[in-house]
Amino acid sequence: MSDVFLLTKHFYDTAARFSSKPALMEKKNGVYRSMTYQEMKERVEQVAAYLLSHGLAHQDRVALLAENRPEWPIADMAIISSGLVNVPIYPTLTAHQLLYILNDSGARAIVVSKPAQLQKIVAIHHDCPQLKLVIVMDPPETLPEMRNIEVVSLHSVLTEGEKLLNQEGRAKLDERLNHAHESHRVSIVYTSGTTGDPKGVMLSHRNFASNARGAVKALGFDSSQTSLSFLPLSHVLERVVNYALQFCGATIAYAESIDTIAQNLQEVHPSAFVAVPRVFEKIYNRIIQNIETEKPLKKKIFYWALEVGKQAAVYTSRGKPIPSGLSFKHKIADKLVFTKIREKTGGNLKFAVSGGAPLMRELAEFFFAVGINIYEGYGLTETSPVICCNRPGAAKFGYVGLPIEDVEVKIAPDGEILARGPNIMEGYYNKPEATREAIDEEGWFHTGDIGEIDSEGYLKITDRKKEIIVMSNGKNVAPQPIENVLKTSPYIEQAVMLGNNQKYMAALIHPSLDMLDQYAREHKISVSSHKELLTHPEIHGFLEKEIHRMMADFARYEQVKKFALIEEELTQDNGFLTPTLKYKRRLINEHFAKTIDGLFAEGSRV
Numbered sequence: 167m168s169d170v171f172l173l174t175k176h177f178y179d180t181a182a183r184f185s186s187k188p189a190l191m192e193k194k195n196g197v198y199r200s201m202t203y204q205e206m207k208e209r210v211e212q213v214a215a216y217l218l219s220h221g222l223a224h225q226d227r228v229a230l231l232a233e234n235r236p237e238w239p240i241a242d243m244a245i246i247s248s249g250l251v252n253v254p255i256y257p258t259l260t261a262h263q264l265l266y267i268l269n270d271s272g273a274r275a276i277v278v279s280k281p282a283q284l285q286k287i288v289a290i291h292h293d294c295p296q297l298k299l300v301i302v303m304d305p306p307e308t309l310p311e312m313r314n315i316e317v318v319s320l321h322s323v324l325t326e327g328e329k330l331l332n333q334e335g336r337a338k339l340d341e342r343l344n345h346a347h348e349s350h351r352v353s354i355v356y357t358s359g360t361t362g363d364p365k366g367v368m369l370s371h372r373n374f375a376s377n378a379r380g381a382v383k384a385l386g387f388d389s390s391q392t393s394l395s396f397l398p399l400s401h402v403l404e405r406v407v408n409y410a411l412q413f414c415g416a417t418i419a420y421a422e423s424i425d426t427i428a429q430n431l432q433e434v435h436p437s438a439f440v441a442v443p444r445v446f447e448k449i450y451n452r453i454i455q456n457i458e459t460e461k462p463l464k465k466k467i468f469y470w471a472l473e474v475g476k477q478a479a480v481y482t483s484r485g486k487p488i489p490s491g492l493s494f495k496h497k498i499a500d501k502l503v504f505t506k507i508r509e510k511t512g513g514n515l516k517f518a519v520s521g522g523a524p525l526m527r528e529l530a531e532f533f534f535a536v537g538i539n540i541y542e543g544y545g546l547t548e549t550s551p552v553i554c555c556n557r558p559g560a561a562k563f564g565y566v567g568l569p570i571e572d573v574e575v576k577i578a579p580d581g582e583i584l585a586r587g588p589n590i591m592e593g594y595y596n597k598p599e600a601t602r603e604a605i606d607e608e609g610w611f612h613t614g615d616i617g618e619i620d621s622e623g624y625l626k627i628t629d630r631k632k633e634i635i636v637m638s639n640g641k642n643v644a645p646q647p648i649e650n651v652l653k654t655s656p657y658i659e660q661a662v663m664l665g666n667n668q669k670y671m672a673a674l675i676h677p678s679l680d681m682l683d684q685y686a687r688e689h690k691i692s693v694s695s696h697k698e699l700l701t702h703p704e705i706h707g708f709l710e711k712e713i714h715r716m717m718a719d720f721a722r723y724e725q726v727k728k729f730a731l732i733e734e735e736l737t738q739d740n741g742f743l744t745p746t747l748k749y750k751r752r753l754i755n756e757h758f759a760k761t762i763d764g765l766f767a768e769g770s771r772v
Contacts, residue, residue: 213320394430552589
């Protein structure tokens with residue numbers, strides 16, 4: 167890879183070097199079909215020429231609302247090639263959440279995937295005065311009319327863009343490309359805030375390109391590899407790994423959905439993929455469940471092999487040879503058990519990358535044991551995102567690895583992890599005060615996480631300083647906006663959101679006992695105490711409907727799936743609130759641990 171920190175230079179260099187090689191793969195009509203780097207480059211230039219023909223000024227914002235598919239990286243690179251700024255948006259967000267991001271970023275245009283996403287724009291376009299252009303990848307039969315907004319299909323954009331490139335469009339595009347600088351902003355990525363609206367993280371060519379280069383060097387990506395992509399490209403981790411793969415000439419295949427990963431692995435035979443811990447948890451659980459249904463002898467062989475694999479992993483994880491006696495047993499275990507497991511992932515998987523949430527040490531050890539090496543990393547949207555990662559021959563279980571190239575890490579006196587390097591964001595869009603709070607005068611970014619560095623330089627995350635809830639699927643959830651909405655119900659006094667490292671969100675609810683007493687009387691529900699009131703199935707069912715109603719404007723992953731009612735009010739006097747009336751979340755979690763464990767117990771109803 168070039169030492170120049172320009173995403174566009176890396177992309178166009180790769181397209182020239184690997185022009186006939188498959189760049190992107192997508193399943194259509196039951197078959198995976200590929201697009202070469204040359205074909206991808208042509209589409210990028212066509213979209214870029216069209217955008218420039220609409221008078222978009224340098225650094226104007228263009229939003230991108232789509233699921234993973236080849237058109238996503240094409241639109242992304244077209245926006246960047248045009249000197250514009252990509253504002254990626256999770257396709258799971260509601261129209262209400264979309265409205266804030268479009269207006270806060272001042273997006274002039276948006277690229278959307280399909281009619282369902284287009285309808286979100288239709289619903290809010292009257293409140294988006296700066297939006298002038300909508301491009302639809304899969305348009306409906308009749309494009310909707312929106313006042314002062316042009317709506318056009320991607321097919322038309324490509325056709326028109328091709329014509330423009332044969333005229334004045336080529337000169338305009340070349341001018342933007344030639345004037346690109348590594349300090350120029352290429353994206354504003356919105357991440358959840360702790361107290362309300364999301365913050366726009368401003369990322370430059372230098373941020374992304376340096377991080378992609380660091381990932382290539384740490385993980386050993388090369389042109390021979392194929393990756394299966396299924397984490398949202400709007401998530402900065404998947405996006406930067408896609409850059410890293412593209413810039414060294416690898417092939418990226420897009421999974422149909424999160425539910426078809428197992429099938430798509432068999433079809434694509436990838437050598438690598440990126441996932442959040444929840445994916446690995448599902449694979450692990452499926453393997454163990456299948457083994458538990460087998461006959462005693464087969465189970466015994468599996469668990470013997472697993473123990474051998476774990477012993478071998480102590481050596482292979484650190485790039486050391488397996489001792490001869492253990493090596494002999496490991497070869498037998500591999501032939502009898504591990505090869506069959508790896509075949510389920512396509513049979514060609516060399517390694518996987520885990521990020522977005524903490525990976526349980528036991529999971530990392532298990533997968534290393536069966537020959538699927540998972541390299542856990544650590545970072546944030548604000549760090550583009552990778553700060554540290556484990557890597558081939560240098561992995562340590564329970565740690566998130568060593569800093570990548572050009573990135574410094576240190577621990578502050580209060581235990582907070584600080585990072586500095588070319589990957590640190592420019593700042594938060596339109597939020598200078600929040601930027602000053604996050605990045606100090608010496609350029610150190612304050613992560614909000616607590617950690618420690620061992621004698622070999624490996625980083626371990628020990629706690630979270632921030633209140634952001636990180637689910638096991640990598641989704642970030644800000645608890646306060648949801649809690650504040652729940653408290654607008656007359657039946658809810660207090661709500662505490664839960665879900666760190668879990669697959670769904672839950673809540674502790676302290677209800678308005680007076681309002682519930684009144685509801686009980688009106689509905690002839692006979693109870694003799696508040697304890698009986700809170701455990702009555704009709705009361706629980708009523709509050710379940712009330713909470714569901716309050717969740718309408720939140721994304722599905724943010725919504726409360728389960729809740730527990732607590733009779734005790736959270737106050738300063740009983741130690742659950744600070745003097746400024748903020749929740750002491752750690753204390754609440756400890757005090758109600760048994761109740762919380764019940765909400766997330768395996769097999770419990772969601």
